[in-house]
Amino acid sequence: MDTTRLTAVLVGAAVGLLAGVVLWRWLRTGAYRYATDEPRSRLERSWAVVPLAVAGGAVAGLEPWSLTAAAGVYLVGGAALVWIDLDTHRIPDAVTRVWGPLVALALVVPAVVTRDWAVLGRAAVGVLALGLLFAVLAFFSMGVGDVKLALVTGLVVGPLGVTGVVTTLVATCLVAALMAVALLLRGAGREAHLAYGPALVAGVAVALLVPA
Template sequence: MHGDLGPTALLVGAVAGLLAGVALWRWLRTGAYRYDTDEPRSRLERSWVVVPLAAAGGAVAGLTPWPLPAAAWVYLVGGAALVWIDVDVHRVPDAVTRVWGPLVALALVVTAMVTGQYGVLWGAAAGALALGLLFGVMAFFSLGLGDVKLALVTGLVVGPLGVTGVITALVATCAVAAAVGVGLLLRGAGRKAHLAYGPALVAGAAVALLVAT
């Protein structure tokens, strides 16, 4: 599974991510994802941050071991939008995951068919099941169902990396979430303040993909 596709793939992934990020930004700045019951925490004009995030995600995908680059690109670039949304309204919209998740799965299926490496699909299914079950249990205590669905999609991408990849993603996710939590406490937030877990999950997956290169 290891192997670097080279600087060309990194550049192509980054440029494609940049272009997709612009399209995502044009949608996000309309605030169409917000519900009347939401309590927005971010200013829509700052949603431009999704553009460099998507470009960075595309670059990481270019470094991802074969045959994961396509699925990793869809995950990380789409994940940039989910990071913004979750930070803004502390919610992972079903309308987004219903499109994004199947696109990640489709990228895996097409890649497996083209390369003949169907083992990647078993790994993806195992990863989705493992993270889905774990976050499903955690949902009984603190997480929302949106985070569970995000965990399922995340498992599709890190599952093919094996047990080590899944564990790396989990450890990195917890580390990022802990760092953000400490930061919130230092800024005066109460101990019961809500923590958006989506960004930590996406960041954790990115770390696992980078470590696997």
């Protein structure tokens, strides 16, 4: 790894640390919970988002400059969504309404500055492909929140091309399968609900780490 890339990784990790602490301070208040939720996690353990955010920032530092900012916003914000989905089995609209546009902005600005229109085109294809796929899956087992998460995900993995999208989906399925096995080993029934958001965010991290 050259010095420039190492610097980018370290800066990404540092930004992830700062953002992770801010997210942790918010999550530990439980403000994202609805009165109808049945919480599954203890709020004092929400500190776990900090190392996840640090790792997300570091991974973003490994990406091409046109994708660094978008990947960072996605993975760092995704750390909070992982916690929320595991806790409430829900991805709040209040979060995606802020996080989604931030990811889009972090992708569009570098592309416009460098006039890399191909990145925006591939991102649009990624949004369309994952949005349609998850919209179909929503009829069977997934919630609307997962579809919205998939749309934001398309912005980040679309620029990676077909390989990136396929890698994301395969890794997501594998992580989801491991989560399902873990639930069964803990005594959950076959009808137990599986939080799919964490698997999708993990799938994106794998796709960003695997060279096309």
